[in-house]
Amino acid sequence: MLRLGLPVIGVSDLPRVVEFWTAALNLVADDEWASDGWRTLAGEPYPRIHLDLFVDTAAEQSRSRTS
Secondary structure: OOOOEEEOOOOHHHHHHHHHHHHHOOOOEEEEEOOOEEEEOOOOOOOOOOOOOOOOHHHHHHHHHHO
């Protein structure tokens, strides 16, 4: 089975973030890979979520297409 992981970068209050996203997307915290700086949330979120990627300029976007 293929699963998509969505990393969240720059979290300063991990327990608060876990509490928010588990409630918002009806997920559960999975202890398998848990550490002080990492938690995995599992489940079937609905509506499906997607990843938006942003750059500051069109030039940056153009460079990322050729990389």
